[in-house]
Amino acid sequence: MRRVLWDRRGITPVLSNILLMAIAVAGMSIAITATYVITTNLRETMGERFIIEDVWFKDGEIAMYLRNTGKMPIKVAAVYVNHTAQSFTSLQLDVDSHGWLSVAYSWISDSSYQIRVVTSRGTQIVDYYRSPA
Numbered sequence: 001m002r003r004v005l006w007d008r009r010g011i012t013p014v015l016s017n018i019l020l021m022a023i024a025v026a027g028m029s030i031a032i033t034a035t036y037v038i039t040t041n042l043r044e045t046m047g048e049r050f051i052i053e054d055v056w057f058k059d060g061e062i063a064m065y066l067r068n069t070g071k072m073p074i075k076v077a078a079v080y081v082n083h084t085a086q087s088f089t090s091l092q093l094d095v096d097s098h099g100w101l102s103v104a105y106s107w108i109s110d111s112s113y114q115i116r117v118v119t120s121r122g123t124q125i126v127d128y129y130r131s132p133a
Contacts, residue, residue, distance in 0.1 A: 004073075005092055023095070025113070032121075035045065035047065042101065042132070044072050044121060045121050045123065046073040047070050047071035047079070048070045048072045048074055048103075048119060048121050048127065049068070049069045049070030049123070050066055050068045050123070051066070051067050051069055052064050052065070052071060052072065052117065052125055052127065053065045053066070053067050055115070055129045057132055058077065060104045060106055061105060062081065062102075062105050062107060062113070062129075063100055063102050063116070064102075064103070065099075065100055065101075066091065066099060066100075066101055067093075071097075073093065073095060073120045074092070075091070075120045075121075076088065076091045076092075076118070076119060077118050077119055079115070079117055080115070080116040080118070081102050081105050081113055081114070081115055082114050086103045088102060088104070100116070104127050107131045108132070110132070111130070112128050112129070112130050113130075113131065114127075115128075
């Protein structure tokens, strides 16, 4: 009977199989979590769409009328005029909503301006607009 208790030849394969299963489960858990995080962020970014419907050049500012046409709410994170960051009023748009975005800028008559609007998820719209004469 003592010989059976001291015989450890069967313990090593059992422990190695248990260790291998634990490593496989941990690896798959990490892979599933990473896939979930990546696809959630991708889905949010792909569902984010907006358009600039109108641009008005007013005294000391440029006002833009934005409409959220996507499936995710948006928040404007930055506005660039001619590749230079500008100060602007904060704007958040829910799904199917719209609003005005005012950018403090001293513009010159009859000039072209490249305006880039960037959201917090990185979606951006870039276009050229001409100020009135």
